[in-house]
Amino acid sequence: MHRSLTPPAESIAILGCLGLFVTFAAILPTVWLDNVPTLLRDISWLGLIAIGQAMLITSGEFDLSVGSVFGFTALVFVLMLQLGLGAPASFLVAMAVALGIGALNGVLSWVFGLPSLLVTLGFLFVYRGLIQFFTGGFPISIPETVRESGLILFLSGTSFGLHNSILICAAVLAVATFTLGRTRFGAHLLSVGGDLNAAKACGVPVAATKIRTFMICSGLAGLAGIVAVSKLSAVTATSGEGLEFEAIAAAVIGGCSLRGGVGSAWGALLGVATLMSLKAGLILMGVNMFIYQLLLGAVLVGLIAIKGVFPMLREAK
Amino acid sequence: MNLQSIPVAEKAGAAASRPIIRVEAVEKAFGAFRALKGVSLDVYPGEVHALLGDNGAGKSTLIRILSGFFRQTAGRLLVDGREAHFRSPRDATEAGVGTVYQDLALNPLLTVSRNFFMGRELTVGPEFLGILDMEQMDRIALAEMRKIGANLTDPRQKVGTMSGGQRQTLAIARAIYFGAKVLILDEPTSALGQKQQLEVLKTIMRVRARGDIAIIFITHNEIHSKLVADRFTFLSLGEVIGSGTREDLEGEDIRRLMAGGAEINDLARELQAAALGA
């Protein structure tokens, strides 16, 4: 089919987030518009994770541990602050941990040849167990003394009326889009996700590409955790629970092929915007959060079915 | 080792009077692209029919039509003199066309007898329970493999532990046991070492010796085809560019036709020109 006749893979996300935004703005005119800054902030947090996950899915892998890594990195950040390490040093330590986690996922998957879905499922629970162990039912908070430090003020603050996390997310989006579209690494990433054997045959460094993508994914999840805890000031036993699912759902809504090779960072971010608008709208309407969970599952399963049924929307593979 | 010393049995004569498969002016188009442009060939029982041609000649496409994966765009397919319309690979198998694919359709994790009966298990007791008749399956698999020369002792050996030649034999024995009158071998020797290749050629000759089975042997290897084939068909770009019995074709012909019809001298000249031009 001619390129221009095929709708872009991201079309569902574009329609979804526009539709929801307009619908809720019509149903809940004042509260909805008042809520937009918070909505954008939430989008930026999950957006960071979803961009990483989308890149990983595009490379043909999945990371089920991002929710736990989000919470665990935040925990490390706060623990370092409590140890008196200072905000910038704590930030670097926590980011190093997150990147290390990603490298471990990648090495286990691509050096040991283990299925990434199983490995990251295992780590989902390992890091969650650690979070639960350290928080032990009580939230762990950023000490009062460092809350005024420059880095934390920046991560939690606003500029021009927008949360700084939105700027961070926008910057990450720009870098990710450039990486996917205009760099050798991006080309490698798409090729290993599209046809692994062909990529191998052409001499693409498959293991290195996959490991780096795992590190990006975990690193962005960790960054999101640090940014979020800077604003919320505390890590709880459930911090980040379920985010892996929201991130994967957002990536799929945003046009990622579950078979790899097709995907974009901005599509994933629009997917996040769709999900967060839905969530915010339901909350503002006073609907039970379990309905959101239920809808989330139904949307993912429904999309899989729709993409399968209508070849028009199916990934051009 | 002198490959030429393997005896090629005399043709089964009268038995070969009627083709078991007749392909009549078969065409296949993929969109605007015509992969087969009117191919005709006859395959006789007790004969090995070599199908030769360069990459992209249409060999696999023709085979897929014969084995029910594709339907031809035009032309007829006659099996035993009757026109056949295969709607699925299953139809082809039932009509007696057994295909041994390059990947052999074997599961290396399972035993020989389970692979032999994969999808066609023998059962005891009430049918809906599907309880396997293991002893019977083991016995038949072993006997059938030995008939065509596999020196197998344990039918519960995992296929993953067998040599490439043994696996070929398993796949061939299976096809014959389940009623193949025509055996299609898609490049059976291409992925094997020298010794294993010889094993497969021997197996082919043993099947040929039965006299009732026609073998379509697809290969790139001119020597292999000359060793075992009674009849040759050469494809190039979807067309038959030459065919005949081994008596009809001189060695030079075969080499020329393998090269897609170009004279080897022409090729040499072209190469020379290219070298000079560069």
Next chain:
Amino acid sequence: MTSLFKDRIEASVILGAVAVALLFTIATKGLWLQNLPSLLILTAGVGIVAIGQAVLMTSGEVDLSVGSVYAFSGVGFIWFMGQTGDVALAAILAVAVASLIGALNGALTTWFHVPSMIVTMGGMFVYRGCVYLMTAGHSLSTPRPLRDSAVIEMLGGRTAGVSHSILILLVVMVAAVFMLARTRLGNHIFSVGGEPQSAAANGISPARVKIIAFSLCSSLAALAAVVAVCREGTIYATSGKLMELETIAAAVIGGCTLRGGIGSAWGAVLGVFVLSSLKGGLMMMGAPTSWYVAFVGLILIGFLVSSRLVNGRLN
């Protein structure tokens, strides 16, 4: 002896189970043995589900929704009891609904060629959401008038001190072992796992076999829930959480791989026994439950890595 043991995929789980039993018995000076009955009940609950997971993994797929389907079926069982007033009918309906859920998972996975882990992750959230809504976030109990019914006694009672859950686990295990080893369905499950193309070339429909395996897996989750409700009388909004991890870990310890084509039902049950022993042991040592969560995750990964190092069988 060596041939009986060395090539068995269950070898490591047998060793593990023996080691765990010895370790805890010695460490607690025999006290641990008194714990065995409750440990076995714990094993029975998860074990029935793990058998389904092992069968499914042998066919090359995984189900992350078993824990939610377990809770959903428990809730459904109680709801059906209230509606029909008939325990046996309610149990059959609950299992039937679950088998449809499994078939849906299988259909989505096989028809649309997407990883089963992602599809069933969707199901995991959907059914858990339903459970929270139906229990209002708390719990549901067997309707009072039905609590002494014969069927509940049969599924949830005990005979000569042995909980019927354990007997049911044994029956299911024997049936599953026989099904895998000696029936056509079992042969097809092994065939489509690992090498779906070769199975298809031999006239076996991988989609059909996998849908059956999914259906079986969900049905066993429902059976486990029915048995648990008959025994305990209550199902909680959080019942069955962690079950997806426990059953997958147990199946992997017991010899399954994610690619399929290899698997053992009784290996998975022994795997659950090892995990339950660890859980009980950690509890006796006064460790918080978070340890167990982390441990199971580590065991899953550690086991994958070690079996990868020992041989190249896991791909």
